[in-house]
Amino acid sequence: MLFLFRSNSILFDAKAELGEELMILTSGYFIYEEELYRGNKLDSFVEAQYSSGNLESLVPHLSGCYMAVIVDGAKKKALVIQDRWGSYPLFYCQHGDELLLGDDYRDFIDRYRDLKVDISAAGQLVSFGYVFGNKTLIDGVFEFDSAHIHRLSFNEGKPIIDSAKYWTLYYSFDRASLETASARYAELWAHRMDIFAAELKGTAKPVIIPLSAGMDSRLVAEAVDRRGIAQYNFTFGAGPNNHEILTAGLISRSLMHGMGQFNLYLSQEGFESFKQDGPVSYRITTGHFAEKNLWFAQKMRDNCDFMLTGHLGDFMAGDHLKSRMKLWKSPDEVVEYIVKFKSTSACKKLFYSSPSFKDAIYEPLRQRLPDDCDLINSYMRWNLGERQRRLIIRSIIAEKHSELPLMLLPFCDYELFDFYTRLPFELLLNSRLYRHAAVKHIYRDKPLMYRTKVNGHAMYPPFQGIIGEYYKKLSDLIERNTGGIKGSYDYSPEINWKEEAIDYVFPEGFPIEWLREELLPGYSRFLYALSEFTKEYRTNQQ
Numbered sequence: 001m002l003f004l005f006r007s008n009s010i011l012f013d014a015k016a017e018l019g020e021e022l023m024i025l026t027s028g029y030f031i032y033e034e035e036l037y038r039g040n041k042l043d044s045f046v047e048a049q050y051s052s053g054n055l056e057s058l059v060p061h062l063s064g065c066y067m068a069v070i071v072d073g074a075k076k077k078a079l080v081i082q083d084r085w086g087s088y089p090l091f092y093c094q095h096g097d098e099l100l101l102g103d104d105y106r107d108f109i110d111r112y113r114d115l116k117v118d119i120s121a122a123g124q125l126v127s128f129g130y131v132f133g134n135k136t137l138i139d140g141v142f143e144f145d146s147a148h149i150h151r152l153s154f155n156e157g158k159p160i161i162d163s164a165k166y167w168t169l170y171y172s173f174d175r176a177s178l179e180t181a182s183a184r185y186a187e188l189w190a191h192r193m194d195i196f197a198a199e200l201k202g203t204a205k206p207v208i209i210p211l212s213a214g215m216d217s218r219l220v221a222e223a224v225d226r227r228g229i230a231q232y233n234f235t236f237g238a239g240p241n242n243h244e245i246l247t248a249g250l251i252s253r254s255l256m257h258g259m260g261q262f263n264l265y266l267s268q269e270g271f272e273s274f275k276q277d278g279p280v281s282y283r284i285t286t287g288h289f290a291e292k293n294l295w296f297a298q299k300m301r302d303n304c305d306f307m308l309t310g311h312l313g314d315f316m317a318g319d320h321l322k323s324r325m326k327l328w329k330s331p332d333e334v335v336e337y338i339v340k341f342k343s344t345s346a347c348k349k350l351f352y353s354s355p356s357f358k359d360a361i362y363e364p365l366r367q368r369l370p371d372d373c374d375l376i377n378s379y380m381r382w383n384l385g386e387r388q389r390r391l392i393i394r395s396i397i398a399e400k401h402s403e404l405p406l407m408l409l410p411f412c413d414y415e416l417f418d419f420y421t422r423l424p425f426e427l428l429l430n431s432r433l434y435r436h437a438a439v440k441h442i443y444r445d446k447p448l449m450y451r452t453k454v455n456g457h458a459m460y461p462p463f464q465g466i467i468g469e470y471y472k473k474l475s476d477l478i479e480r481n482t483g484g485i486k487g488s489y490d491y492s493p494e495i496n497w498k499e500e501a502i503d504y505v506f507p508e509g510f511p512i513e514w515l516r517e518e519l520l521p522g523y524s525r526f527l528y529a530l531s532e533f534t535k536e537y538r539t540n541q542q
Helices: 039-051 055-061 105-111 119-128 178-203 215-226 243-253 268-277 291-300 319-323 331-341 345-353 355-367 375-396 414-421 425-430 432-442 470-479 497-503 517-522 524-541
Strands: 002-006 009-012 022-032 035-038 063-072 077-082 091-095 098-102 148-155 158-165 207-210 231-237 258-265 306-310 406-409
Touching: 022 039, 035 039, 035 178, 039 055, 039 063, 055 077, 063 406, 091 105, 091 158, 098 105, 098 158, 105 524, 119 345, 119 355, 119 524, 178 215, 178 306, 178 414, 207 215, 215 231, 215 243, 215 306, 215 406, 231 243, 243 258, 331 345, 331 355, 331 375, 345 355
Parallel strands: 207 231, 207 306, 231 258, 306 406
Antiparallel strands: 002 009, 002 098, 022 035, 022 063, 063 077, 077 148, 091 098, 148 158
16 A cells, blocks of 8 residues: 655555545454444445545444545545554655655655664664654654544645544543442443354354463453354463463363364474564564464464454553552653563663663653653553554554454453443452453353363462463563573573574664673564564665
8 A cells, every 4th residue: 555645646556646536445344333344344334434424423433453544536635544553554754745655664765765764763662662652663754643533635735644533541440349340341241242253153264362371362262162153272382381382272172162272382493483474564663572473364364254362461450550550759750660660671771771772762751651641541551552552452463454354352342441441440450350250250151261270270360460461471482592481391492692693783873882792682582673674674775
């Protein structure tokens, strides 16, 4: 997808003038009035609502994982609509009197040879795995903001962008009893899963469900199985004896409509395959994370129509909400918390030892913390709006828009998501609502779904981090610099990061002090992603 806006003209593929045509380009799916739209049905709905003038007013009510671009050649204008999380990235660059819109960063480099890699953005990438805000690794190339409607038009022949935000994350901490909230959640969950099930049954194909030891993926797997829909499961772990693999296998074997479980191991051979996949072309604001999800979806796309996954993320802030967040007095304390708990080990050290590194991180991070709300909400907006959407949602979206549509629950179902934002403070604190709702109301007749081989007792949501965060598992495996983790036995030789680093290439101006040898294992996977991007950048500039 590539459009060039210049001198009151819109050029498709930056070459041929669009003329009087109306072009509708969509990705993903959304639910409106309890009906799911995707593919041609989605295109037809968007076109009909745009033609009637109702589309913009409907956007806040469209629940899902989607992106829509409407280019109106007759009116010389365009509309870009992003879902709440910006699940499908779309880029733009205003260069002189031109505005270029596209979904592949290489098109921007090919056209504008003076574009450079943003060193500050590179520092953010290797520290957190993504670039802050709507910036990218290329200085002057930006993402269209999530949760916005963007209107592109001309003013005296020059292209302009007018953007309007239609949703803001806010935790209201309303009061409610545990029993009432639990019952309401169970009812809401069942109702929303019925909507998904109606669409899944219509495809006559199985669904892909990544399965971990966490409660979130179990909820999804059980709900799909209960509704008679076939599913493939896959699990990522250190080896055959890994707790994640064993527990997921127990769950998968208890399903009535399971088609099989596939296990992916991070051995030396697996790591080589992992590297060869590389960061996909449009993912220039995110690190090299859940490529396993992408790899699996590509292998299975001829047999399946959907990837349906559960990820609770950091909805439940855990003990930190009480022990740390309630004590915050200033935004600086929030920044320090993020650096300490949400960045790489290398970032923690460089932030306090390298002035240039701190300059690249502190101010951009501080700017991403909104001032129009309390500090806890400010942090949550960053954590969900920046970190979660880039690390989790973005990294498991398929490479091409024609690939399997992703259903990520509860993030991409706004009815479920908004339920969490209205939880009482005490329920958000310690996951009791999730435990009661999931087990007491939904799993009562499915004991195997919440019992593990490890302890034989009820499996509650983990309290030492969120098991469902796939990137964290990958992070732990690689950062240990061993190729495996404690408790795994059938494992290949360790990964030698010094040897791996030989072919690393970094942008011009990337400070050498950020590459100290003792810090290399701490963020090698991010450095690798940056290196691969730099190689592609230089190739496209030639």
